[in-house]
Amino acid sequence: FAVVASIERxxxxxxxxxxxxPTLAMILRIAGALDQxxxxxxxxxxxxxxxxxxx
Numbered sequence: 001f002a003v004v005a006s007i008e009r010x011x012x013x014x015x016x017x018x019x020x021x022p023t024l025a026m027i028l029r030i031a032g033a034l035d036q037x038x039x040x041x042x043x044x045x046x047x048x049x050x051x052x053x054x055x
Contacts, residue, residue: 004033005026005029005030005032005033006029007026007029024038027041027042
């Protein structure tokens with residue numbers, strides 16, 4: 001997945017663990033790799049955070 005999104009695996013892991021904040025450009029690449037819009041990806045993240053799901 002990291003290769004498809006053109007993100008180093010270690011950096012993606014830090015984003016997933018909440019250790020780094022992705023740039024907008026990175027969010028767009030991640031969304032594209034997941035075949036989702038950035039808006040949908042952000043909305044899903046917001047729902048998870050509101051329900052108490054950790055990054």
